[in-house]
């Protein structure tokens with residue numbers, strides 16, 4: 001037996017203790033720690049769902065409705081006991097009886113005092129831990145069950161309401177030698193309840209919902225544990241809620257301060273109150289996943305991470321209540337804030353965020369700490385109204401950027417704030433410690449805002465040390481087939497260097513990569529037809545390659561339509577879509593003459609040129625009401641976008657199309673480019689479906705393009721499997737519609753690289769420049785969108801990167817920068833530089849500005 005070490009405290013949450021498979025994992029974790037010499041203190045919650053049911057008993061019993069609830073609570077424990085090979089009645093009979101008696105008592109007196117509530121709720125933990133301890137003993141782990149009320153005692157809280165004193169108690173967390181000795185004597189494995197404690201008169205109190213984490217932290221502090229492990233059903237803390245933002249990354253390590261901010265601001269993984277005791281006593285906290293015990297999870301400690309990621313996470317707290325206080329008299333009035341805050345204090349309300357102006361003070365109340373607000377609302381508002389005009393605003397959410405030196409990244413947020421062109425921000429607050437920047441918005445807008453902010457601030461911030469894999473990568477449900485596309489040029493280095501030297505600046509496209517991208521696209525089995533948005537790259541050889549793969553073409557000008565017929569005279573016109581925007585009348589006439597699918601994205605042509613459309617079959621491009629994408633300029637939905645017919649015009653459109661006998665064959669929407677959120681195409685399908693039902697007779701829903709790619713190796717990719725699954729759900733629900741898509745970037749971006757040759761070097765002190773023989777005239781995306789493309793020195797691919805440089809072109813514009821602050825090897829005149837993922841919106845957007853010809857194009 002190894003030398004005896006210190007305590008380790010393990011906490012398992014409700015889902016972790018609800019089935020046999022997890023209990024087998026718990027047994028192994030306990031054994032491992034015990035066998036490596038730790039004294040194990042295991043703390044766990046009630047079985048999943050039981051606390052909610054007990055709460056329902058408290059709510060329903062005063063009206064006599066509780067027997068079915070009690071039966072269901074007992075059934076759940078009986079099932080779990082069976083699963084664990086235990087006898088529920090033998091172990092839990094007394095608790096079942098107490099449960100019956102308490103519920104009956106509540107029914108009789110028609111109310112439940114806070115004390116009774118605490119007693120009833122505590123049964124959840126007491127029953128679960130009784131089963132847990134019996135199971136471990138049966139599995140030959142000598143386990144001592146202890147009543148947490150003998151281990152944790154409350155301390156008085158200043159200004160706390162009676163409800164908080166009993167149902168959200170605070171306990172002493174100072175290291176306790178006596179307890180350490182007492183528990184050591186009991187053996188190597190102690191098992192006790194989370195969530196419950198006792199007050200000075202030994203009465204049961206609770207630590208608030210989710211309080212088991214807090215119990216574990218208290219016990220870790222009292223026992224001076226070496227480690228606190230929090231075992232949950234998720235593999236750690238993430239940069240955002242991974243269910244809402246699939247590209248969210250695991251946070252491998254965090255400081256206590258960062259973890260505190262993230263937990264306090266809405267991440268559900270960890271109870272915010274559990275960090276303070278751990279921090280105070282410098283106990284590292286490990287967050288681990290019970291059903292995947294081998295994953296590393298998140299480590300929270302005082303070790304400083306040396307990465308440059310300033311924003312570590314974006315969190316959302318829903319159900320925020322705002323109290324807005326308006327008073328003209330407040331200006332220069334001594335004590336106004338003291339007076340109004342006194343009212344909050346008197347009602348036991350805890351204030352979270354504050355924002356002030358000359359005539360208004362708005363504060364937010366965190367519902368977690370102010371659960372009694374609705375009970376005292378009227379009284380509180382009345383009292384406060386003596387000082388000012390009061391407005392209580394509900395259904396808001398607080399979205400917080402969390403990390404270090406938040407102030408320094410505010411400039412990056414520009415286009416994410418585009419959401420607010422249409423919606424109100426109620427309150428903005430930047431914490432004085434610079435760890436938190438929060439805005440309170442309508443709850444409905446919160447998810448969209450988080451996704452946008454995540455994309456802009458976290459996904460673009462590079463491969464930081466503390467960022468781990470995405471959820472799908474961790475849980476093994478991602479299909480990574482992108483290596484080929486990213487790496488194709490690495491295997492062709494000599495050929496590319498030679499080409500660049502011979503031909504000068506060149507776009508080089510890989511035919512194999514174009515075909516591989518097409519094959520990946522076709523894995524969207526829920527989609528019926530695929531069109532290539534030829535605006536992305538209209539190179540003849542690229543178009544021929546896609547035609548050989550049976551793709552149709554999506555054209556945005558009559559020039560593109562004519563190019564398709566010139567190259568492929570035999571193409572079925574049904575395989576061509578014409579989707580112009582503010583095009584002149586003649587283009588529609590010419591498109592009808594070609595027999596292609598014509599998409600109308602404005603009511604104007606119908607009103608002004610009805611004769612062009614009379615008796616025709618057309619598509620309508622709908623504005624689904626919001627845009628999405630990697631940059632403001634590529635979002636193509638919402639009132640500030642010039643594309644699409646707004647939904648409020650549909651009735652008018654319908655009346656015109658009925659009048660002039662137009663058949664609407666399909667509806668179309670394209671909301672933007674570079675989208676990584678897999679839910680977007682299904683959302684679009686649902687909106688188009690609603691419009692289709694309104695119009696009737698529609699067969700096709702064209703969901704546009706916009707499929708995002710992994711721009712560089714620090715970014716998560718779009719999970720196409722998820723896109724497909726979501727679209728399949730749509731199809732299963734609405735089998736009468738054909739689904740079409742029309743990507744551009746997804747098909748071509750990774751298949752192309754831009755090669756250029758180093759012309760000159762320059763050093764202005766510490767700022768270094770590497771000049772190349774083409775610039776924004778060939779490739780405008782970095783200047784236009786701030787796009788960050790991987791850039792390498794192909795001639796020195798094996799050399800170590802030793803300097804930070806800016807890669808610039810020869811154009812007389814200060815924006816002519818292709819890459820800023822890039823880690824690069826020592827470079828010299830004549831070296832060949834490669835800019836990756838330039839196959840889309842590269843050469844097609846080039847110009848001969850400064851009379852410098854753009855890079856030539858080659859397909860290999």
Ligand SMILES: Cc1ncc(COP(=O)(O)O)c(C=O)c1O
Nearest residue numbers: 533670673705706707743744745
């Ligand atoms: C109507 C339409 N469809 C498809 C696309 C292709 O978008 P992406 O290249 O992002 O797939 C665009 C791009 O602007 C578009 O405007």
